Amino acid sequence: MINNIINTVKHIPIEGITYKQLKVEKKPLTPEYVPPPPELVPAENRSVCIDPSRTCMPLGAMWATLGVHRAIPFVQGAQGCTTYVRYTFARIFREPTLIANASFHEDAAVFGGRKNLIRGVRNLVCRYQPDLIAIVTTCSSEVIGDDIPSFLADALDVMEEEMGPEVRDLVKFVIVNTPSFAGSHVEGYNRASREFLKTLAKKTGQTTEDIYFIPGMMMPGDIKELKHIFELMDISYHILFDISDTLDCPLVGMPQSIPCYPPGGTRVEEFIRAGDAKAIFALSPDAGSAGAKWLERRYKVPAFVQTMPIGVKNTDNFIKKLAEVSGRGIPERLRWERGILLDAMADTLHYTMMKRVAICGDPDFVAGATRFVCELGMIPTYILIGTKSRTAYQTIKEVCDEYGYEPVIMNGSDQFEWEYALKHDIPDVIVGHSRCVSISKEIQVPLVRFGFPVYDRVGYQREPIVGYRGGERFLARIVNAILDYHYPDDRVHQ
Amino acid sequence: MPYYQMRCNLCIPERNKHTVIVDEDKSIIPESNAPTVPGDMTERGCAFAGARGVVGGPIVDVIHMIHAPVGCGYYTWGTRRHLGDGYNWAMPGVLENEANHRRHCYTTAMTEQDIVFGGMEKLKNALLEAFKINPGASAAIIYMTCSTALIGDDIENVAKEVSKIVGKPVFACASPGFCGVSQSKGHHEFNFQFYKWLLKYREEHPEVCLKEEEKTPYDVNLIGDYNIDWDLVTIVPLFEKIGVRVLNVFTGNSRFMNLLKLPDAKLNIVHCQRSATYIAELIRQGFDIPFIRVSLFGIEQTAKALRDTAEWFGDEKMKKRAEEVIEEETEAIRPAIEWYRERLAGKRIAIYVGAPRVWHWPKVMEELGMEVVACMTTFGHKEDYEKIVQRVKPGTLIIDNPNEFEIEEMIETCKPDLFLTGLKEKYLVRKFGVPTLNSHSYEAGPYAGFRGLVNFARDIYQALYAPVWRLAKEEF
Numbered sequence: 001m002i003n004n005i006i007n008t009v010k011h012i013p014i015e016g017i018t019y020k021q022l023k024v025e026k027k028p029l030t031p032e033y034v035p036p037p038p039e040l041v042p043a044e045n046r047s048v049c050i051d052p053s054r055t056c057m058p059l060g061a062m063w064a065t066l067g068v069h070r071a072i073p074f075v076q077g078a079q080g081c082t083t084y085v086r087y088t089f090a091r092i093f094r095e096p097t098l099i100a101n102a103s104f105h106e107d108a109a110v111f112g113g114r115k116n117l118i119r120g121v122r123n124l125v126c127r128y129q130p131d132l133i134a135i136v137t138t139c140s141s142e143v144i145g146d147d148i149p150s151f152l153a154d155a156l157d158v159m160e161e162e163m164g165p166e167v168r169d170l171v172k173f174v175i176v177n178t179p180s181f182a183g184s185h186v187e188g189y190n191r192a193s194r195e196f197l198k199t200l201a202k203k204t205g206q207t208t209e210d211i212y213f214i215p216g217m218m219m220p221g222d223i224k225e226l227k228h229i230f231e232l233m234d235i236s237y238h239i240l241f242d243i244s245d246t247l248d249c250p251l252v253g254m255p256q257s258i259p260c261y262p263p264g265g266t267r268v269e270e271f272i273r274a275g276d277a278k279a280i281f282a283l284s285p286d287a288g289s290a291g292a293k294w295l296e297r298r299y300k301v302p303a304f305v306q307t308m309p310i311g312v313k314n315t316d317n318f319i320k321k322l323a324e325v326s327g328r329g330i331p332e333r334l335r336w337e338r339g340i341l342l343d344a345m346a347d348t349l350h351y352t353m354m355k356r357v358a359i360c361g362d363p364d365f366v367a368g369a370t371r372f373v374c375e376l377g378m379i380p381t382y383i384l385i386g387t388k389s390r391t392a393y394q395t396i397k398e399v400c401d402e403y404g405y406e407p408v409i410m411n412g413s414d415q416f417e418w419e420y421a422l423k424h425d426i427p428d429v430i431v432g433h434s435r436c437v438s439i440s441k442e443i444q445v446p447l448v449r450f451g452f453p454v455y456d457r458v459g460y461q462r463e464p465i466v467g468y469r470g471g472e473r474f475l476a477r478i479v480n481a482i483l484d485y486h487y488p489d490d491r492v493h494q
Numbered sequence: 495m496p497y498y499q500m501r502c503n504l505c506i507p508e509r510n511k512h513t514v515i516v517d518e519d520k521s522i523i524p525e526s527n528a529p530t531v532p533g534d535m536t537e538r539g540c541a542f543a544g545a546r547g548v549v550g551g552p553i554v555d556v557i558h559m560i561h562a563p564v565g566c567g568y569y570t571w572g573t574r575r576h577l578g579d580g581y582n583w584a585m586p587g588v589l590e591n592e593a594n595h596r597r598h599c600y601t602t603a604m605t606e607q608d609i610v611f612g613g614m615e616k617l618k619n620a621l622l623e624a625f626k627i628n629p630g631a632s633a634a635i636i637y638m639t640c641s642t643a644l645i646g647d648d649i650e651n652v653a654k655e656v657s658k659i660v661g662k663p664v665f666a667c668a669s670p671g672f673c674g675v676s677q678s679k680g681h682h683e684f685n686f687q688f689y690k691w692l693l694k695y696r697e698e699h700p701e702v703c704l705k706e707e708e709k710t711p712y713d714v715n716l717i718g719d720y721n722i723d724w725d726l727v728t729i730v731p732l733f734e735k736i737g738v739r740v741l742n743v744f745t746g747n748s749r750f751m752n753l754l755k756l757p758d759a760k761l762n763i764v765h766c767q768r769s770a771t772y773i774a775e776l777i778r779q780g781f782d783i784p785f786i787r788v789s790l791f792g793i794e795q796t797a798k799a800l801r802d803t804a805e806w807f808g809d810e811k812m813k814k815r816a817e818e819v820i821e822e823e824t825e826a827i828r829p830a831i832e833w834y835r836e837r838l839a840g841k842r843i844a845i846y847v848g849a850p851r852v853w854h855w856p857k858v859m860e861e862l863g864m865e866v867v868a869c870m871t872t873f874g875h876k877e878d879y880e881k882i883v884q885r886v887k888p889g890t891l892i893i894d895n896p897n898e899f900e901i902e903e904m905i906e907t908c909k910p911d912l913f914l915t916g917l918k919e920k921y922l923v924r925k926f927g928v929p930t931l932n933s934h935s936y937e938a939g940p941y942a943g944f945r946g947l948v949n950f951a952r953d954i955y956q957a958l959y960a961p962v963w964r965l966a967k968e969e970f
Contacts, residue, residue, distance in 0.1 A: 014830045016948035019938065022724055026581045026589050029555050029630030033583035036627040048620035049564060049603035050627065056565020074533060078640055078671030080540030084569040086918045096922035098898065103530035103538070104672040109644065120533025126505040127534075127899055139563055140640035140672055143609065180563035181609045181641060251966055253927040258502070258902040260925070416598075416627075423585050435571065438591035442584035 041420050043413040050416035053360055053386030053435065057178035059085045060188025060287065061136045062099055063217060064196070065174075067241035069265035070131035074120060076113055076146060077138025078104045091455035093220075093247040098259070100124050100133075104140055113141050117151040122159050125171055128259055131268050132172045134192065142179035149175065172268050174199045184387040185452075186286050186362050189217055193240065193282075193291025196271055203275030203299045210236045211326060212277045212301075214291050216284020216308065216364050217452050218466065220248035225464035226283075232331050233322065238270045238277070240291070248462060275299040279325045283318070283466075284308055284364035285391040307395055308364045309466045310474065311372025312341060337468040344472045345376060348479045353377035355482060358422050360384040360415065360432035361451035363392030369431055369450065371399045372471065376478070378429070380407040382421045388412025415439070429482060446481035450474065496522045498891065502899040506531055512894040516883050523879035524894040526871075529675050535898040537918060538872050540671030542566060544680020546637045547573035549769055550667060552720045552745045553753070554578035554594055557624045557631045560601040561617050561649060562639035563609075566671075567601025575935040576720045578747040582630045594631070600624050604641060613647050621656045621664065633663040633750040643670035663750065665691050676895070678768065678849070678873035685772035692754060693780065702751060704741070704758035712738040712807065713759040717785065718770030721746025723939025728946040729790050732823070733763075736800055736815045738807070744770055757781040761806060763799070765790055768849040768878060790942045791851070791950075792858035793824055793831070823944035831862070834951035839863030841958060844910035846896060846919065847933045849874035853881040855914070862951055868908045870896040898922065912958055927966045929957040 040046055058075060062085055065073040075082045082101040089097045102108070102116035117135070124133060135148055152173055159167045176195045178188045193214050211230075215223055223244035230237040245264020274280070274295060279302045282292035289305045296303035304325065309318040315338075323330050345352075357378045359366050363385045370380055380400065385392050393411045400407055410418055419439040422430070430440050431448045434456045440447035454460040464470030483492055496514060503509040511525040530536045539547070550558065551573055560567035578593040590597045602620045604613050621634055634656070636649045653666040669683035696703055704713075714733065719725060726747055730740050741759045742752055762774040762785035774785035786806055788799035797820045804816040841864045845852050849871040856866045868891040869882050882892060891908055893900055901919055905928055913923050913930045920930035931937060931953055941950040 014833050014948070014952065016830070016952045017728070017940065017945055022727065022940075024577075024579050024724060024727070026593075027579050028589060029580050029582050029594060029632075033586040033588075034629045040623050040627055046620070046623050047602065047616045048559075048623045048627075049567065049601050050624070051599050052564045052568055052601065052603060054564060055568035056563065059565070078540040078542075079530065079536060079538045079676070080543045080566075080569075080671045083537070083539040083543065083918070084565075084572045087569075087572050090917050090921055094921055096898075096918070096925065098535065100533045100535050101530075103532045103536060103675075104640075105529055105675055106673055109640070109670075109672040116532040119531070123506050123531060123533035124535075127502060138640070139565075140644060143641050143644040179606075180565045181604050182606045184564065249925065251925055251927060251962075253966060254906065255926065258906065259899055260902070438597060439584075441591040442588055 036420070041417055043410075043417045049414050051414050051419070051435070053384060053415050053433070054184035054186070054362070055088070056180035057183050057185060057188035057191075058136045058138055058180065059088065060185035060190070060217070061134065061176040061178045061192040063089075063185070063243070064189050064192035064241040065134040065136070066097055066246055067243040067265055068132055069246075069267050070261050071134060071265065071268075072098050072100055072124060072128060072130045072132075073134045073136050074100045074102065074124060075136045075138060076102045076117055076141040076148065078140055081138045088453060089247070092453045093461055094458075095247050095249060097247070098128075109140065109144065112144050113146045114151050114154070117146070117148070118155040118158055121152070121155045122162070125159060125167065126163070130171060132174065134174045134176055134196075137175075137177050137179065139180050142177065148177075172200060186217070186364070186387045186389075189287040190290045193288045194294045196240070197274055197291045197295050198298075200268065200271035201274040201295060201299065202272050206276055208236070208273070208276045208278060209326075210238055210273070210277050211322070212274055212280040212295075213237060213239045214241065214280070214282045214284070214288030215239060216282070216287035217362065218284070218308075219461045219464070220244040221462040221464040222466045222470060225467045225470045228469070229319070229334065229467050232333050233326065233328050235322070235326050235328060238266065238274070240266050240271065242266045275301065277301045279304060281306060281322070285367075286363045286387070286389050307371070308368030310368035311375050311471050312338070312468075313375065314368055314371055315466070315468055315471065334468070341468040341471045341475070344475050348475065349377060351479050351482050354379060355428040356381045357429045357431055358382045358418070358427040360386065360418060360430070360436050362386055363389035365451035367392040367395040370396045372474065373431065374399055374403040374405065376475065379405055381425060381427050382408050382410065382418055384410045384413060384415065384418035386412070428486065429478065431478070446485040448478050448481045497524075500900055500903050502903050506534060509534065509900070513900070514892050516886055516888050516890045516892060518888045520883045520888070523876065523883055524892055526879055526894045527675060527678065527873070527875045530895060536895060537897065537916070538675075538895060539677040541669045541673045541677060541680035541683060542637060542639050542671040543573070544677030544769070545667050545669035545684040546680070548677065548720065549681050549684040549745060550635050550637065551595065552576035552578065553635070553748050553750055554580035555630065555632045556595070556750045557600050557621070557628055557634040558595060559617070559621055559624060559634055559636045560599070560639065561613060561636055561642045561647065562601060562604060563641055564601060564603040566639045567599050567603065570599035571596070575723050575939075576746060577724055578721065580630075580749065582628065594628075598628070609641060609645055612645060613642055614652050617647065617649065618652050618656055621652070622659065625660045625662065631662075633665065636664065636666040638666070638668045638670050640671045643668065663695055663754075676873035678875070681769035682772055685770060685776070689773050689776045692756065696754060696757070702754040704755045709758060710739050711760060713741045714738045714761045714763055714803070715742040715744060715756055715759045716740055717744045717762045717764045717774045718766030719743055719746045719790070720766070722934075723936045723941070725940040725942040725946060728940045728943030732796070732800060732819060732943060733803065735819045736804055737809070737812045738803065744773060757783065759783060761786065761803070763788055763803060766850050768873070768875065789854045789857070791854045792861050792947055793827075793944060794861065795854065795857055796943055797824070827944050827948050830948045831951060834955055835863045837955055838951065838958065840865070841911040842867045842909065844868040844870075844904065844908055844913045845933070846870035846901070846913070846915045848872050849878045851933065853878060853885055856882075856885040858947070858950070862954070866890060867910055868893070868904050870894070870901075870904070912954060927963060929960065929963060931957050
């Protein structure tokens with residue numbers, strides 16, 4: 001039934017059976033290719049979603065919470081709602097994640113999750129002494145109609161009785177409602193950004209020079225690049241949901257005490273003081289603008305929603321706005337970095353100009369990257385915005401109008417539709433996440449990995465794509481992919 | 495005091511009866527298969543994961559339709575490496591990059607409106623469309639999830655309707671995430687529901703049964719092997735070599751129509767005895783087909799599996815063949831295993847996997863000269879723990895359904911040299927400077943059978959002897 005390697009490998013060396021020896025023959029399920037009925041290609045004509053480029057809402061809220069110091073998401077739902085997300089994070093970051101679960105069994109589905117929440121929160125507080133617990137709801141608790149605020153009030157009463165009144169001050173609670181049927185992981189992060197500020201932020205009246213930033217679902221490397229920029233500009237900054245030191249941690253050996261919290265992450269105190277901020281920037285319109293806008297509405301903190309600063313112009317716009325708002329100038333060093341990016345673009349223009357590129361991913365990433373590929377002289381052909389987004393669509397439209405391109409923009413469609421287009425109109429490069437690897441191999445086009453999720457190569461979470469330096473790294477990734485695939489080795493050097 | 499008190503559990507005494515130290519007469523086992531303590535940072539998954547991710551998922555040539563909001567569907571790609579060799583065409587002349595069951599995710603992507611008005615119509619249309627788009631699919635399996643169970647969608651009815659229209663079998667598995675206490679309930683649900691459905695389908699479609707003239711006296715099914723990282727490559731040929739015909743594997747790299755022939759074998763050989771003994775037992779009751787239990791990891795256990803199989807058939811020629819195969823295979827790997835045994839001897843191992851591998855593996859560790867100091871399972875039942883305590887030394891720590899904190903304390907107190915565990919836990923423990931090995935999907939398998947043991951030993955050696963651990967311990 002399967003290729004019998006036992007007969008082919010007589011003596012087993014100590015390397016064991018390597019993947020090279022393990023040749024498994026692919027067996028076609030149909031004699032030949034059968035094209036799908038054309039009317040079923042567009043996702044909007046179908047009930048079935050095939051290969052979504054988005055996942056569930058709770059994931060986004062858990063992601064945000066993991067960027068807060070000594071904070072633990074408590075997922076009010078079944079165990080899979082936590083386990084699958086932890087798998088996903090483990091693959092992307094190669095890091096452990098602390099995420100608790102209410103462990104819904106049948107009784108919770110019938111009677112509601114009150115008991116689970118009260119018991120669960122109490123257990124968590126007593127064993128982990130977190131600074132903050134984010135209660136993240138799920139499809140099941142939302143369908144059942146769990147009244148989380150009242151459950152939480154009961155939990156606090158129970159804990160007060162057992163642990164004393166100080167418990168109310170020791171642990172902060174944020175409730176994030178994330179029924180997956182109402183949106184994707186991007187919306188989950190967006191809601192978390194709002195709920196954290198809504199629950200925690202205060203205004204004392206003392207204005208500060210502090211500027212707040214909500215990065216969206218950027219990687220640790222991106223956030224570190226932002227910090228580099230802020231330090232160059234001498235800005236007093238606070239990054240909310242700062243995963244850069246919580247989901248990228250050193251190997252340290254056995255800790256002095258357990259449980260072991262990573263030292264990084266945004267402090268709860270920083271959320272509390274957000275009402276006094278001079279300004280707040282959301283650097284991912286679809287993942288974080290809800291928080292920034294809420295702070296503006298509530299505490300009159302000016303909010304600026306920016307396209308993710310990928311490439312020259314997006315970064316320019318961001319830096320200029322930041323210089324203006326902060327009153328700090330643009331430091332020479334940043335102009336230098338900008339010059340390096342331009343230099344790299346000039347040096348590689350023959351590799352990138354007129355190359356046709358297909359893009360796939362979350363709205364904020366795709367919107368930012370589209371302008372960058374246009375700046376490189378590349379031609380965007382098919383753009384899949386994994387989660388439907390008016391903002392991202394508008395941004396992409398504007399960029400493409402400016403550069404005179406007319407790509408097909410699939411807003412909130414699925415990868416089946418996007419891949420069908422790619423098979424019939426093969427691009428030179430794909431810029432997308434790890435789930436684009438199959439189409440990339442099938443049509444033999446290089447894949448430049450970026451966005452959420454990248455799990456099948458190492459180091460991507462540490463390498464920035466934002467800012468001028470990130471732009472230069474991103475450019476190098478794109479050009480090297482093109483060189484690997486499209487240039488004979490003897491025609492690479494000049 | 496039969497139970498072992500962990501410090502981290504002082505304030506959640508409910509956990510105490512889940513932790514024990516193996517005693518001299520091996521009489522104590524932890525309480526198991528019990529509800530999880532909420533908020534204890536459990537590593538358990540849900541019943542949907544058990545049905546879809548473990549038992550149903552490896553079936554290659556079907557449409558796995560996840561009736562849920564988009565997330566549960568997306569995690570089609572979040573399961574272990576159950577590989578297969580059935581591929582669809584991407585384009586004329588080009589096969590897809592991944593086998594059918596791993597390449598595509600099919601979901602009804604339920605929206606708020608669907609939740610309010612019910613999703614049955616959408617599910618029906620989704621299936622009809624999926625069959626048109628994927629003509630290579632020989633059947634479909636519908637998986638129910640929390641949200642669609644709570645709104646009361648009748649998936650069984652939809653399955654019947656669609657099956658009638660397309661003329662292909664559609665099996666509906668109701669195993670929403672909240673049912674049971676762990677993924678184990680999902681295994682159970684899939685087994686029972688599939689068997690019940692299969693009986694009915696065979697009755698209505700007798701042509702799917704194995705024809706009399708196609709049967710041989712040596713037809714067996716391998717039950718409960720999911721072809722993790724191509725384990726079947728090292729297992730199936732062993733059985734074929736001793737002269738049996740492996741009719742079916744439930745469910746690694748299996749084809750749906752072939753699975754309908756499960757009750758046409760002479761013997762069921764059960765490997766994973768947590769997730770699949772159910773169906774072997776049901777077939778025994780319904781068709782009077784016996785089953786034997788085997789372990790297919792390590793030399794001694796694999797040899798015993800072959801001997802037991804030959805013994806069951808009572809065929810002298812087969813018994814002789816079994817001895818020859820065992821001899822030949824053991825010889826082939828002897829130099830490699832000796833090389834590793836020299837280097838692994840005396841190392842202390844902690845094992846934490848789903849359930850059966852925790853008792854399949856102590857023997858294997860012994861064969862490699864190592865010592866097991868702690869055993870944990872995510873969803874083991876009483877029988878699993880009875881087997882575990884029989885196979886380890888007194889003094890070994892046993893934890894049922896360990897949570898994150900207990901794992902940290904276990905590492906601190908038991909000080910294992912290596913931790914065999916899953917993806918989520920492996921990154922945690924590595925931070926402490928303790929090497930880990932992904933034991934769910936393996937690092938680079940196969941690990942089963944004689945020849946897989948070399949891979950297993952190699953990966954253990956790599957984990958233990960990587961210079962990084964030494965560098966991490968140096969003063970700086």
